[in-house]
Amino acid sequence: MLQLPLVVTAQVDLLLVLVSLLAFWTRLSHLNYPNAVVFDEVYYGQFVSLYMKRVFFIDDSGPPLGHMILASGAYLGGFDGNFVWNRIGAEYPSTVNVWSLRLLPALCGALCVPLVYLLTLELKFSHLSALGAAVLLLLENSLIVQSRFMLLESVLIFFVLLAFFSYLRFHNAPSSSWSRYSWLILSGVSCGAAVGVKYMGLFSYLLLLVVASLHTWKLIGDKTISHMNVCVQSVHRVLCLVVVPVLLYVFWFYVHLSFLNRSGPHDQLMSSAFQASLQGGLSRITRGQPLEVAYGSQVTLRSSVSQPIPCWLHSHKVNYPIRYDNGRGSSHQQQVTCYPFKDVNNWWIIKDPGRQQLVVDTPPRPVRHGDVIQLVHGMTSRFLNSHDVAAPMSPHTQEVSGYIDFNVSMPAQNLWRVDISNREAESEVWKTILSEVRLIHVNTSAVLKLSGVSLPDWGFRQLEVVADKLFKAHSSSLEWTVEEHRYGTSQEQKEREAELHSPTHIDVDRKISFWAKFVELQWKMLTVKQEESEHKYSSSPLEWITMETNIAYWLHSSTNAQIHLIGNPVSWGVANLSLLAYQLLAVVYLLRRRRGLKDVPDGVWDQFVCLGCVCVGGWLVNFVPFLLMDKTLFLYHYLPALCYLYLLSPALLEHAHTHLLSSVTHQRALCVGALAVLLSIFLTYRTFCPLTYGSPELSAHQLQGLKWRDTWDILYRRR
C-alpha cells in the first residue's frame, strides 16, 4: 500500500558538486577559442575527417576507440569532414563546429576531477583528502590544456580512473550485495575502453589485474568461504576483468572496420584481399575478375612485402648494363624490377611450357600448386628468366632478367614452379588475390624475391628483384599475389598490347572474414614503423619529472597570445615530493615491521599498502615503460602518471597527520603548511592561466617573467 507522506531522501555531497562545477567551468569555458588548429589536432583531425567520409585508414599510434570518440563529437556537431588538416594554427572555417569537436575530451577531462575525489574516498581516506586531490587536479594547467583540445590523453585518464574507482567500489562493497557486480562490469568496460583509446592504457589495466588477483588470492585463502563460492567469485572476476575487456577491444575494431568501408590513402599497406573488401580502390579494379588463374591468364604480380610501399613485378625495354660501377659484369639481358606504381609494363602472361599459345582455353585450365609455368612479359614478350649470374645489387643472389638470346652460350632458364604457400588455407588452385605464391626457379631451385634494395639510376631507382637460393623459409618477401587478372584472348602481339592497355572490368566483390581483417589490421598497426625522428618539442622521460621542457601548442597568427603545455610547477613539485616521501616511509615501515615493530595498526597498514599499490604502482606502470621505448615522446605522455601522484599527495598528508604526528602543534603546523601550498598552487595556476587558455595576450616582458626555467621555450613575436 502506498505510504504517505511520500518522501525522497537524497544526500548530496556539496563538496563533490562544487569541485565538479569548477571542473566543468575550467575545462569547458570558451572551448571554441582559439578557433584554429591546435597542436596534435592536426594529427587526430585527419582521422576524424576520414571517419566522416568512412574512408579506411591505419593509425599505428593507438586502437580505434579514441579516434571514434573524437569522431562522434564531430558527428554530433555536424562536421562533414571537409577540412584540410595540414598546419597547426590554420583557422577553422565557420562551417566547422569547433566546440563540438573539443567537447568530449573536455568533458572527460572535467569528469576526472570528481572521479579523483571519489577514488580517494574508495581508498578509505577522508573527504578532506579527497578534496585536496580534486583541487590538485582541478588546478593543474597541463591537464586543463590537454583536456581542452581534440586530444586523447584526458579520455585515457578518465577511463583509467573510472576503472580503478569502480573496481575499488566493487571491492569495498559488502560481499552480500549483488549490485556490486555492476561495478565490476563497469570496471571491466572502462579497462576495455582505456586500452581501446591508447595502448598506454594497457599498463594501467595490467596493474588493475594485479591488484585484483592479489585480492582474489586473499579470497582463495579465506577458509570461511565455501569452495563453490570461491570458484563462482573467481570466475566472475575473470569474466568481468578479462573476458569483457578483450571482447570490447575486439568490438572497437569491429565497429572501426564495419564503419570504414571505403578505400583510402592507407590501402596499400594492406594485403590484396583486405583491399578488395573495401569499396573503391582495388575492389573497383578487381571486381569481375576471373578467380582462378589459368594458362594464358594476364596478371599483375604484387610482392607481399608491403612495406613501405607495394610494388608489382615489372619489366621494361632496357637491359642491365654490361658492367656495373664496381666492375662486375651482368648478362646484359632485359631488366626485371619491382615497380611501385600501376603500369602497363606490370602485366605478365602465364604460359604453359608445353604449348605455344598465349590465350586461355575454353574451358580454362587452372594452374595448380606444383605446376611448372613460364611467365611472358606482356609488352615485350620476354620470358622471365634467371641464371647463375650475380644480381646487380645483391651479388650473393641470382640475377632475374627478361631473357634475350645473345648467342653467348647462356641458355634460357625460364621455367618456374608454382608453390602456393597458403594452399592449406585456400586451395591447390592458384587464385587471384587469395593465393600467396612462390615462384621457384626450376633449374636452380632459387626463389623469386624482392631484395629490398633499389637499383641505381640505370634501373630508374626501381626495386631490385632477385632469385635467392637460400631457402629462408617463412620470409614474406618471397610471396607474390596476383592482383589484376583477366583471361587473355588475343594471340597477336599488337592486339594483346591493346588488350593490356584496356582497363579491367567489373562485378561481384569478395569477402574476407572480420577475424582475418582484424588480425591483419592489428598486426599491421603493431609492426608498421614510421620513420621516427626527433620533434622540436619532444623530450626524454627523465625530463618530465622536473618538467624541463614545455610544448608550444598554439600561437596567435598576429599577437603574442599563445597556448603552452606547461604544468603547474608547484603541484608538480608536490607530486614529486610525495612520491619520494611515500617510498621513504614505506621502506622504513617495512624494515621496522620485519623487525616486529609495528608503527601503525594493521588496518592502517593495509590502507597504506593499497594506496601505494594504486598510486605509486600506477605512476610506475605509466612512467617506466617510456624509458624503454625508442619513440618520439612528449611531455603529455607523462600526464596519466602525474594523476596518480596527485591522488597520492593528499592521502599521504592525511596519513602523516593522523599517524605520524602526535603533538597537536605539529598537526596544526602541517595543516597550515598544506593550506599555504594549496594557496600557492592556486596562485601559480592564476599566473600561468594566460598560457593555458591563450588569453589574455601578454606582453613580451610578461612572457619573459613566465619563463621560470631556462629550458622552457616561450615564443615572442618580434614587432
Next chain:
Amino acid sequence: MAKAECTPKWNTLALRNRKTCPTPEKSFQTTFTPVSKDKNSQTAGHLAGGDTQSSNGPSGQFLARESIESPSKVLLMLVAGLSFSTRLYMITEPPHVCWDETHFGKMGSYYINRTFFFDVHPPLGKMLIGLAGYMSGYDGTFPFIKPGDKYENQNYWGMRGFCATLGSFLPIFAYLIVLELSNSCTAAIIAATLLIFDTGCITISQYILLDPILMFFIMAAVLSMVKFNQQRYRSFSASWWLWLVLTGINLAGALGVKFVGLFVIILVGLNTIWDLWRLLGDMSLSLVDIAKHFLARAFALILLPVILYVTIFAVHFVVLNKSGPGDGFFSSAFQSRLIGNNLHNASMPEYLAFGSTVTIKNLRIAGGYLHSHWHLYPEGVGARQQQVTAYLHKDYNNLWVVHRQQDNNSQSGNPDLVRHGDIVRLEHKETTRNLHSHLHEAPLTKKHFQVTGYGINGTGDANDLWQVEVCGGRKGDPVKVLRSKVRFLHRATGCVLYSSGKTLPKWGWEQIEVTCSPYLKETPSSQWNIEDHINPKLPNISLSVLKPNFLEILLESHIVMFRGNSGLKPKDNEMNSKPWHWPINYQGLRFSGVNATEYRVYLLGNPVVWWINLASLGLYLTMVAVASIATQRGFSLGQQRIEHSLVLVRGGGLLMLGWLLHYAPFFTMGRILYFHHYFPAMLFSSMLTGLTLDILFRSADLLLHPPYSYWFQRAGQLLLLFSILYSFYLFHPLSYGMTGPLAHEPGSAMADLKWMDSWEF
C-alpha cells in the same frame, strides 16, 4: 631449534623409502623430514625460505652428506665423463675458421701480439682464449680473416679445447645445482642428460667463442650461490665464506666476459636481498649480526667482483700496449699510450697554423673525427649538399685544411698561427668542399642546424666561415695541437659545431651525425681537439700528451663499448633472429659451410630436448599454480607432497627466475640478436625441466596406486632417457659435421630430419 627431534625421526624414515635411486633417496628423506616436521609444528611458515634445513645441525648434514656421496659421486663421474667425451670428440674438425672464431680467435691473437683492438665485450673471455692459445703453443700469427680459412699448421686445438673444457663443465654444474636444489639425483641426472645430449650446447662449446666461457662463469656463480644458500645455518664458517667468495669471483668472471653476465648478477642480487630479508625477520639475530651479514655480502658480492673486474681491465690495458685497429674509437689522450700510434711520443707542429692539414676529433667519448665524403644528403633531409659526419675510424676523409677567410693560397709565405677569435674556413681535403652550415634543420636532431660540405675548390659563401674559440682562452691565444679544447662558432647563425652522437641511417653509412647547435653551452659534444697536424712549413716538436689515468681509461672504454653495443643495429636486409624464435628452436645459425660439398656445422638445439624444455616451462607453471592454490586453500597435503611443492616453489622458482632474467631482457633490446644469445637461458630451462619432470613422475601416485605409480615413474624416466639419446643419435651430425646434399634436397641423409621449414642444414 628442532634439533632434538631429528634423531628419532630418522629411524622411521627408512620405511618410506622408494626405490628410484635407493641409497640417495633414503638420505634425501633424511635431510627433509625434520623440515616437514618443522612445517607442521610452526603452523604459519612465515619465515619463508628460512626453515628448509633449519634442523640440519652440522651433525645432521654431515650424516646426510656421507650417505649421498657414494652413488651421486658415481653419477657425477658418469656425467663428467660423458660431458667431456661429447665436447672433446672431433674437436679439431673442421680444420678451418668457423663463424665468430674469426673475431674471437683474432682477438686472442691480438693478446698474444699485444696489439690494441676494440670490441664490444669486456676482455676476460678473449684474454683467456689468448692465454689458452699461448699455453698450447699458438704463436698468434694466424690472421683469422674470414670464416672458412684453413688453419693449416697452426695450433688452434688449444683454444678450442679450452672452450670445450669449460663447456664440459656445464652439465656437471647443472647436475650439482639441481641436486642441491631438489635433493633428488633423478632430477639432477635428467638436467645433466638434457645438456649433455643437446647438440646446440655441444656445438657452441666446441669452437673459439665467448659463450662457453660466459656460461661456465654463469653456472659456476649459480652453483656457488646455491651452495652458499645451503650453508645458511653455518654462518661465517669456512665453507660459508668459501662459497660466498666463489660466488663473487664467478660474478666478476661472468661480467668480465660479456655484459650478459649482468643478468646473473641480478639473479644473485635478488637471492641475496631475499636472504637478507629472511635474516632481518629472524628475531634471534641482533641488528649487529645482521649488519655483519650485510657487510660480508657487500664485500664478497659487490666489492670483490668490482675489484676483480677492474683488475681484468687493468691487465687488458697493460697487455695491449701496441697500436692496432681499435685506436680510432678512443680519445687522443688514450691513443698516446699505444706504442706505434702516431700520437705515441708524437712529433708535430705545436701550434695550429693557417694552411695546416688537420684531423679534428670530437671530445665526447667515442665522438669520432669530423668527416665528409662525396655523398650528398638525400632528398628531404635539409639541403641536398654533401654530408658531413663524425667517423670513428682513421681515414683520409677525416683530413681538413685550415684556411683564412679569403685567400686560398695561404700555403705561400710563412704560415700564421690560428688564434682564439680568428675566422677560419675549413676545407675538406679530398672533396675540396668547405665546412658549411645554414638554417635547415639537422637530419636527426631537429633542434639543431644542418652541417654540410659546400662550394668547389674552396670557393663558397659567407656560411662557410667559422670562428675558432679556445675554451678557457682569451683573444689572441694560439691553438695548441692535441691539448686545446676548441669550439667552432658559425659566423652567420651563431651556432656551434656539435656532434650529437646519434647514428645516421643507411644513407649516412651509419656514421655519427654532426650538427650546428644553437645552444652554446660548453659540453664535450661541442668541443673538438686537433689531433693530427701536418704543416711542412713548421718545425715538428715532440709533444707529450697528457696521459689519462686508469679510471678515465676504464670509463672511456666502457662508454665506447656501450656505444658499440647499441650501434649493432639489425640491417634491413639481413634476416635477424627474434627472441620468440629461440625457445621453439625455430632457426639455427650456420657455423660452417653452405654448400653440399662443404663440411657443414649448424648450431641448432636438439629439438627433442628443446621442446621438452618448452613443455616443461608450461608444466612447471601449472604445477606451481596447482600446488600453491592447494596450499592457500588449506587442503591437507601429505608430507611428501609438501616437500615437493617446496622444491617446486623455491628451487624451481630460482631457476625460473634465472630463465626469465636471461631471456626476457632481450625483448627490449634494440641491438641485433642471434640465436646463441638464448643459451644461458636454455641452461636454466633445462635444469628446471629436470626438477619439474622428476616431481611430475613422483606425483604419479596421485592418479595411480603404488605399484603402478612406481612403474609409471620408471617408464617415464626410461622413455625420457631413450628419446633424448635417440634424438641425439639422429641429430648428432649437426654438431659433428655433415657433408653431402643439403637437407631440403632429396637424397640427403638429413632429409627426414628437417622437421621445421626454417631449419637450414
